[in-house]
Amino acid sequence: MPQPYVANPEKGPSRIRVHHLQQAKEQGEKFAMLTAYDVMMAEIFDEAGIEILLVGDSAANTVIGYESTLPISIDEMIIFTKAVANGSKRAMVVADLPFGSYEQSPAQAVDTAVRLMKEGHAHAVKMEGTAAYADHVRAMVLAGVPVIGHIGFTPQSEHALGGYRIQGRGDAVEGMKADALALQDAGAFCILMEMVPSPAAKLIDEALVVPTIGIGAGASTTGQVLVWQDMLGLGGRRTPKFVKKYADLRTTVSEAVSAYHQDVLAGTFPSAEYEFDK
Ligand SMILES: Nc1nc(=O)c2c([nH]1)NC[C@@H]1CN(c3ccc(C(=O)N[C@@H](CCC(=O)O)C(=O)O)cc3)CN21
Numbered sequence: 001m002p003q004p005y006v007a008n009p010e011k012g013p014s015r016i017r018v019h020h021l022q023q024a025k026e027q028g029e030k031f032a033m034l035t036a037y038d039v040m041m042a043e044i045f046d047e048a049g050i051e052i053l054l055v056g057d058s059a060a061n062t063v064i065g066y067e068s069t070l071p072i073s074i075d076e077m078i079i080f081t082k083a084v085a086n087g088s089k090r091a092m093v094v095a096d097l098p099f100g101s102y103e104q105s106p107a108q109a110v111d112t113a114v115r116l117m118k119e120g121h122a123h124a125v126k127m128e129g130t131a132a133y134a135d136h137v138r139a140m141v142l143a144g145v146p147v148i149g150h151i152g153f154t155p156q157s158e159h160a161l162g163g164y165r166i167q168g169r170g171d172a173v174e175g176m177k178a179d180a181l182a183l184q185d186a187g188a189f190c191i192l193m194e195m196v197p198s199p200a201a202k203l204i205d206e207a208l209v210v211p212t213i214g215i216g217a218g219a220s221t222t223g224q225v226l227v228w229q230d231m232l233g234l235g236g237r238r239t240p241k242f243v244k245k246y247a248d249l250r251t252t253v254s255e256a257v258s259a260y261h262q263d264v265l266a267g268t269f270p271s272a273e274y275e276f277d278k
Pocket residue numbers: 057058061062069155164165226227229230235239240241242
């Protein structure tokens with residue numbers, strides 16, 4: 001494969017923008033999105049070359065400890081978004097519109113998106129929703145907000161969808177494709193698909209002009225996204241099937257913290273090098 005341009009921290013763009021992601025799709029290049037919720041992880045992921053940092057409403061689960069993403073507020077999302085924006089030099093920073101912050105009207109969506117950009121310093125937002133939310137997308141785009149549409153399994157609709165279920169199986173792919181096209185036509189610069197059969201995701205990616213991002217949607221989408229605590233093995237709970245564990249941070253952190261604990265109990269920390277003797 002030839003050297004990618006977009007996904008190339010040395011020779012590529014100094015700040016990833018919407019048109020670079022479009023260029024990646026047109027040139028058959030891939031890009032990576034990873035969640036981030038704080039400044040230090042954002043710095044590490046940005047320096048590693050991740051193209052998009054997603055301040056996901058998954059912070060509800062991974063940072064605050066709620067059972068679902070539903071309870072997280074706009075104010076909480078703004079705090080995490082600010083932190084990630086402070087840690088990002090090159091990556092695009094995208095913030096999720098949390099549950100209850102956009103559904104009522106396009107005007108409500110614009111208000112929330114503007115807050116995430118004005119107060120949180122996000123570069124773009126992501127919104128869960130079908131073609132019924134095309135007018136919301138249009139209004140945000142008109143206000144200067146780049147929007148990613150999130151379709152397939154949309155966790156904010158967990159209770160309406162009947163749990164954590166794969167979407168777009170069988171004939172349902174046609175409706176999902178229509179949703180993707182409607183969101184694209186409304187101005188979404190990218191479509192994210194969650195827990196969709198790989199052939200359906202491939203068909204939808206091919207039907208769209210804009211790039212796609214997948215999570216549990218196979219290898220045919222333009223980009224991929226994972227929740228960082230899942231892929232680095234920090235979480236204790238069992239992870240979804242689509243998660244590849246690239247590290248075992250839970251064990252690493254646990255062993256280091258136990259070593260510190262033992263040192264303190266034994267009186268071997270602090271040793272001379274860590275003290276002020278005058
Ligand atoms: N830590 C974390 N990772 C995520 O990927 C994630 C979040 N949180 N919070 C918001 C949404 C919710 N997502 C999830 C969470 C769990 C499953 C899951 O458990 N999937 C099962 C299949 C469903 C089941 O049988 O329970 C799987 O094995 O993939 C899927 C998507 C994706 N997002």
